[in-house]
Amino acid sequence: MRRFTDLKVWERSHELVLRVYRLTAAFPQAELFGLTSQLRRASVSVPANIAEGAKRKSQKDFARFLNVAEGSLSEVEYLLGLSRDLGYLNESDVAPVLAEASAVLKMLASLRRTVERSR
Numbered sequence: 001m002r003r004f005t006d007l008k009v010w011e012r013s014h015e016l017v018l019r020v021y022r023l024t025a026a027f028p029q030a031e032l033f034g035l036t037s038q039l040r041r042a043s044v045s046v047p048a049n050i051a052e053g054a055k056r057k058s059q060k061d062f063a064r065f066l067n068v069a070e071g072s073l074s075e076v077e078y079l080l081g082l083s084r085d086l087g088y089l090n091e092s093d094v095a096p097v098l099a100e101a102s103a104v105l106k107m108l109a110s111l112r113r114t115v116e117r118s119r
Contacts, residue, residue, distance in 0.1 A: 004054040009107040013047040039079040045072035059119045066112040073105050
């Protein structure tokens with residue numbers, strides 16, 4: 001198995017985490033232990049699961065971790081939409097991040113299918 005840092009999907013998901021952290025920096029202080037924390041943890045979970053799965057001994061395990069990353073990314077998409085609907089983010093701020101999340105989700109799904117076929 002290659003290093004997780006060599007995976008384009010890991011690189012893009014890491015960049016997504018950085019974008020989420022920048023976006024949530026302006027959230028209300030009252031959300032620090034609520035939505036801010038939840039959104040940050042969900043976004044960090046994506047590249048973290050890719051990294052952990054890449055080091056697993058079996059392709060089946062790697063595919064499972066990629067699927068967990070997909071779930072976390074879907075959570076990020078929902079939480080970004082919620083943040084917009086609550087007025088914490090403008091549509092112009094959240095739209096490009098949601099588009100990137102969608103692109104990363106497609107990459108993850110494609111990699112997971114490839115890994116599942118190679119078992």
